[in-house]
Amino acid sequence: MTTIVVANRKGGCGKTMLSLNIAGTLASQGKRVLLIDLDPQGSLSEILHRYPDDVQRPISRSLVSGHLEGALTSTAIPAIDFVPADDELSDINHGLDPVSRRTIRGRERLLADLLARSEDLVNGYDILVVDTPPDTKGELTSTAIVAADLIVVPIDPHAGARGAAADLITLADELRSFSAHPMNMALVLNRIKMQTGSYDLQAAEAAMEAFGDLACKTIIPSWLAYPKAAEDGLPVAFVKGADFTKANAIIKELMGELDDILDGELGVRS
Numbered sequence: 001m002t003t004i005v006v007a008n009r010k011g012g013c014g015k016t017m018l019s020l021n022i023a024g025t026l027a028s029q030g031k032r033v034l035l036i037d038l039d040p041q042g043s044l045s046e047i048l049h050r051y052p053d054d055v056q057r058p059i060s061r062s063l064v065s066g067h068l069e070g071a072l073t074s075t076a077i078p079a080i081d082f083v084p085a086d087d088e089l090s091d092i093n094h095g096l097d098p099v100s101r102r103t104i105r106g107r108e109r110l111l112a113d114l115l116a117r118s119e120d121l122v123n124g125y126d127i128l129v130v131d132t133p134p135d136t137k138g139e140l141t142s143t144a145i146v147a148a149d150l151i152v153v154p155i156d157p158h159a160g161a162r163g164a165a166a167d168l169i170t171l172a173d174e175l176r177s178f179s180a181h182p183m184n185m186a187l188v189l190n191r192i193k194m195q196t197g198s199y200d201l202q203a204a205e206a207a208m209e210a211f212g213d214l215a216c217k218t219i220i221p222s223w224l225a226y227p228k229a230a231e232d233g234l235p236v237a238f239v240k241g242a243d244f245t246k247a248n249a250i251i252k253e254l255m256g257e258l259d260d261i262l263d264g265e266l267g268v269r270s
């Protein structure tokens with residue numbers, strides 16, 4: 001199983017949108033996907049209408065107990081299973097065990113160890129996609145990054161976004177010693193108004209130049225299809241209509257690039 005973690009401390013840059021659509025496009029390409037909402041805000045859980053009441057064990061307990069059984073639920077898409085967020089994730093984000101209120105030891109490896117202990121369960125999936133909160137000082141982003149084969153960083157190229165991406169690169173470097181994974185990184189320009197000469201496009205091009213090989217060539221345009229599909233609880237790959245097909249084609253192109261970074265591990269190279 002390949003683990004893709006979507007992260008950036010900047011709020012509203014498209015982490016949840018991209019998590020949902022990476023999962024959706026891969027599922028439409030015949031992959032079995034497990035999607036985890038590690039954000040205490042639970043935006044992805046709201047989009048998918050799946051909540052802690054739908055599972056026997058909330059993810060916050062799974063992380064501290066090391067057992068993933070009972071934390072999964074189905075979604076409207078048969079190829080995607082989901083682990084919803086719960087409120088106690090915010091304690092974990094502050095490094096606290098929600099039950100004992102003590103500092104959790106070895107918190108950098110909470111997710112990596114959980115996945116290693118749940119090998120039989122997770123091996124039923126080709127890909128794990130993890131959505132994270134907008135707070136890289138918190139523990140949840142760190143524990144997700146340590147488990148990642150690939151960290152995907154959506155970037156909104158306006159003020160402050162480049163700094164946030166640079167912070168994430170530093171964080172990943174600091175965490176490298178906790179990881180047994182390659183922790184590849186890909187920056188993705190998102191929500192770009194694509195009109196020739198637009199401020200967005202200029203800012204996107206400047207950001208891509210600044211980040212060199214770390215930046216993907218695929219740019220995700222600012223298109224209503226993404227929020228519209230999410231409103232219906234779906235990734236664009238599973239909505240009929242020309243706009244959604246076009247929006248899915250962009251994510252597909254991105255998946256081809258990510259597959260190249262992962263040396264074909266995703267098995268979707270075009």
Ligand SMILES: Nc1ncnc2c1ncn2[C@@H]1O[C@H](COP(=O)(O)OP(=O)(O)OP(=O)(O)O)[C@@H](O)[C@H]1O
Pocket residue numbers: 010011012013014015016017018039041043132133134190191192220221222223224226227230
């Ligand atoms: N490419 C896009 N085109 C149009 N709308 C987009 C695009 N990407 C994201 N959005 C919209 O922008 C808003 C913020 O995106 P999203 O919730 O994915 O960001 P986030 O990084 O997960 O935010 P947070 O940090 O709060 O978790 C959402 O309403 C989403 O639907």
Ligand SMILES: [Mg+2]
Pocket residue numbers: 015016017039043131132
């Ligand atoms: Mg989000």
